Amino acid sequence: MIDALISFFKPSNRSLIRELVVSDFKLRYKNSILGYFWSLLKPLLLFGVLYFVFTKVVRIGGDVPYYPAYLLLGLVMWTFFVEATTSGMNSVMARGDMIRKVSVPKYVIVLSTTISALVNFSLNMVVVFIFMMLNDVTLRPTILIAPILIIELIIFSLSIGALLAALFVKYRDFSHIWEVALQILFYATPIIYTLNFPPLNIAKLISINPLTQIFQDMRVLLIDPQVLTNRDVFQSQVGHIIPISIVFLLAVIAIWYFKRSSPNFAEEL
Amino acid sequence: MSEKVALTVEHLHKEFRLPHERQNSLKDKVLHFQKPTYEKLQALKDINFEVKKGEFFGIVGRNGSGKSTLLKILGGIYQPTKGSVKVNGTLTPFIELGIGFNPELSGRENVFLNGAILGLTRREVIKLYDEIVDFAGIEKFMDQKLKNYSSGMQVRLAFSIAIQAHNDILLIDEVLAVGDAAFQKKCFDVFKSVKKEGKTVIFVTHDMSAVEEYCDRAMLIENSEVISIGKSYQVAREYRRLLNQDEQTSTSQKSTRFGTGDAHIISATILNKKGVLIKRLGDDDDKFLFRIQVVFNKAIKKPIFGITLRDAAGQPLMLSNTKSLNKQTNDYEKDQQVTITWELENIFNTGRYSISPAVAAEDAITMFDWREDFLWLIVDKDFSLSGPIYFKHKINIDI
Numbered sequence: 114m115i116d117a118l119i120s121f122f123k124p125s126n127r128s129l130i131r132e133l134v135v136s137d138f139k140l141r142y143k144n145s146i147l148g149y150f151w152s153l154l155k156p157l158l159l160f161g162v163l164y165f166v167f168t169k170v171v172r173i174g175g176d177v178p179y180y181p182a183y184l185l186l187g188l189v190m191w192t193f194f195v196e197a198t199t200s201g202m203n204s205v206m207a208r209g210d211m212i213r214k215v216s217v218p219k220y221v222i223v224l225s226t227t228i229s230a231l232v233n234f235s236l237n238m239v240v241v242f243i244f245m246m247l248n249d250v251t252l253r254p255t256i257l258i259a260p261i262l263i264i265e266l267i268i269f270s271l272s273i274g275a276l277l278a279a280l281f282v283k284y285r286d287f288s289h290i291w292e293v294a295l296q297i298l299f300y301a302t303p304i305i306y307t308l309n310f311p312p313l314n315i316a317k318l319i320s321i322n323p324l325t326q327i328f329q330d331m332r333v334l335l336i337d338p339q340v341l342t343n344r345d346v347f348q349s350q351v352g353h354i355i356p357i358s359i360v361f362l363l364a365v366i367a368i369w370y371f372k373r374s375s376p377n378f379a380e381e382l
Numbered sequence: 383m384s385e386k387v388a389l390t391v392e393h394l395h396k397e398f399r400l401p402h403e404r405q406n407s408l409k410d411k412v413l414h415f416q417k418p419t420y421e422k423l424q425a426l427k428d429i430n431f432e433v434k435k436g437e438f439f440g441i442v443g444r445n446g447s448g449k450s451t452l453l454k455i456l457g458g459i460y461q462p463t464k465g466s467v468k469v470n471g472t473l474t475p476f477i478e479l480g481i482g483f484n485p486e487l488s489g490r491e492n493v494f495l496n497g498a499i500l501g502l503t504r505r506e507v508i509k510l511y512d513e514i515v516d517f518a519g520i521e522k523f524m525d526q527k528l529k530n531y532s533s534g535m536q537v538r539l540a541f542s543i544a545i546q547a548h549n550d551i552l553l554i555d556e557v558l559a560v561g562d563a564a565f566q567k568k569c570f571d572v573f574k575s576v577k578k579e580g581k582t583v584i585f586v587t588h589d590m591s592a593v594e595e596y597c598d599r600a601m602l603i604e605n606s607e608v609i610s611i612g613k614s615y616q617v618a619r620e621y622r623r624l625l626n627q628d629e630q631t632s633t634s635q636k637s638t639r640f641g642t643g644d645a646h647i648i649s650a651t652i653l654n655k656k657g658v659l660i661k662r663l664g665d666d667d668d669k670f671l672f673r674i675q676v677v678f679n680k681a682i683k684k685p686i687f688g689i690t691l692r693d694a695a696g697q698p699l700m701l702s703n704t705k706s707l708n709k710q711t712n713d714y715e716k717d718q719q720v721t722i723t724w725e726l727e728n729i730f731n732t733g734r735y736s737i738s739p740a741v742a743a744e745d746a747i748t749m750f751d752w753r754e755d756f757l758w759l760i761v762d763k764d765f766s767l768s769g770p771i772y773f774k775h776k777i778n779i780d781i
Contacts, residue, residue: 129498215481376461
C-alpha cells in the first residue's frame with residue numbers, strides 16, 4: 114500500500130495516468146458529431162425513460178419529494194459505478210499489447226480507467242446540479258461532506274475493477290458474470306425507488322449493499338435530509354458499519370490479489 | 383554491486399508452464415477436478431553474466447534459443463522463475479518501437495502518450511518535443527493522424543521518442559531491422575553517442591556484422607544456455623559455426639529452375655583437391671573442385687557452361703562461364719553426358735554459399751538450363767574473419 118502510494122506520486126507514473134486518461138477521452142468520441150455530449154446524453158436519455166415510467170406508468174416516484182433530482186443523482190452515480198468497474202475489468206486485457214512489451218506499473222492501467230469514468234461523472238454532476246436547481250432543492254452546507262462519499266464510491270469501484278481485471282486475465286467468464294451481477298445490483302440498489310418502498314427485511318438486505326449507503330447518504334447531503342438511509346433502516350449505526358466494512362474489506366482483498374497476480378500478467382495475457 | 387557494473391544476472395532460470403489444454407474458463411476449472419497437466423518448458427537455464435557500465439554488449443542466438451525471453455526478463459516484463467537480475471540504474475527496453483501508438487491520434491498526441499509509456503514525464507516530453515520531431519524529420523505532419531503516416535515515418539517517430547528516454551541502460555531488440563539504410567546508420571550513430579555519454583547498451587540481434595562492428599563484448603545463447611561469452615568477434619565466429627553445425631554441402635532438387643530443357647544439369651558436387659567428395663570445406667582445403675554433370679536432350683553446338691556464386695544473403699560474389707574465360711566447348715550429340723569441373727581457391731570465410739550452375743546456347747541468349755542456388759557450399763574454418771571472402775594479404779606498418 115505504501116509503495117503504491119510512493120509510486121503514485123512518482124511524476125512519471127502520474128504523467129502516464131494522465132496521458133492514458135486524455136487519450137482515452139479523445140478516442141472515445143473521435144468521429145462522432147456530438148462528441149463529448151454523448152457522455153451527458155446517455156444518462157439523461159436513460160433518466161428520461163425511467164422518469165416517465167416511474168412517475169406516469171408505475172407510480173413509485175410520484176409522491177417522492179424532489180424525485181427527478183433523486184432519480185438523476187442515483188443514475189449518475191450508478192453510471193459511474195458501471196463504467197468504472199466494467200472498463201476497469203477490461204483495462205488489463207485491452208492494454209495487453211503494452212503489458213507484453215514494456216514494464217509499467219499495472220495498477221496505473223486500472224486506475225486510469227477509473228479516472229476516465231470520474232471525468233464523465235464530474236461532467237454529469239453539473240447536469241445533476243442543474244436539475245436540483247430546477248427542482249427547487251435548497252443547497253445546504255452539508256454538500257461539503259459529499260466528496261468523502263465520492264471517495265468511498267471511487268475506492269469501492271476501483272477495488273472491484275482491479276479485482277475483476279486480475280480475475281479476467283485468468284478466467285474469461287468474468288465479463289459475463291459481471292454483466293449479470295450488475296443487473297442484480299441495479300435492482301438491489303435504491304436507484305429508482307426509495308428505501309421505504311420494499312418491506313423491512315428486504316430493505317435491510319438492500320442496506321448491506323455499500324452502494325445503497327453511498328447513494329442514500331449522498332441524497333441526504335445534496336437533496337433532502339428526510340431521505341431514508343441505511344441507518345434509519347437498521348435504526349442504529351450498524352447500517353453504516355456493515356457497508357463501510359465491506360468496502361474496506363474488498364479494498365484489502367483487491368490490493369492483495371492484484372499485487373499477487375499482476376507480475377504474471379505479461380505471461381498470462 | 384560494484385559501481386562499475388550496470389547489470390548482473392545470477393543463476394537465472396525461466397520455466398514456462400504450458401497447460402495442455404488451456405483452461406480459461408471457470409467451467410473447465412470446476413468440471414475437470416483433476417489437476418491440469420502442464421508441459422514444462424525450460425526457456426532459460428542458469429544464466430550468469432555481468433555487463434559493465436558504458437559497455438556495448440551483444441546478445442546473440444538463433445530463433446527459439448531463449449534470447450527474447452531473457453530480454454523480457456531484463457526489461458522487467460517477465461518474472462524469473464529462479465535467480466536474480468540486478469540493475470544498477472534505470473533501464474529502457476526497446477523491445478518494440480511505438481508501444482501504445484494509436485492510429486486515430488495525431489503524431490503530437492502519440493508523442494506524449496508513447497513518451498509517458500516509456501517513463502517520461504509530461505514536462506520532459508514538452509522540453510524534448512522539438513528535438514524528437516527534429517530527429518524524426520516530420521515537422522509538417524505532427525498534427526495529422528498517425529494512420530496517415532507511412533510506416534517509415536511511424537518508425538522514425540517512434541525511434542526518436544525512444545532514444546529520448548533518459549535511462550542509463552538501453553535494451554535494444556532488433557528494432558533496427560526496420561527503416562531504410564540511411565536511418566539505420568543514424569540509429570547506430572545515436573547508439574554510439576549514447577555510449578560515449580557513458581550509458582550502457584545491450585543489443586540483441588542476428589546481425590553478426592553489427593555485433594562485430596559495435597559491440598565490445600557479446601554472449602551466445604543456444605538451447606536456453608549461455609554457450610559462449612567474450613570478445614564480440616569470437617562470439618560472432620561461434621555463432622556462424624553454430625549455424626553451420628548441422629549442415630552439409632548439398633544440392634537442392636527443389637531449387638528454382640528455368641530454360642528450354644535442351645540440356646539438363648543433373649548433378650553438382652564439391653570435391654577436395656585430391657578429388658574426394660566432401661561435405662564441408664575446412665582450413666586444409668586451400669583448393670577445391672566444383673563439378674557438374676550435364677546431359678543433352680538434343681544435339682547442341684558449342685554451349686556455354688557457367689556458375690554464379692553467392693553468399694548466404696544472396697549477394698553475388700563471382701560469375702564465371704566458359705565464354706568469358708575463352709574456353710572452347712565441343713559439339714554434343716543427343717543423350718551425351720558431359721562433366722565440367724571448376725577448380726577454385728577456398729578464399730571463403732566460415733559460412734554458407736550458394737552456387738547456381740547454368741548451360742546456355744552459343745549465342746549466350748537462349749538458356750537451356752539454369753538451376754538457381756542448386757548447391758549449398760558449407761565452409762567451416764577455425765581462422766575466419768568477418769565478411770564472406772578472405773583474400774591473402776599482409777599488413778605492413780612503417781613506424
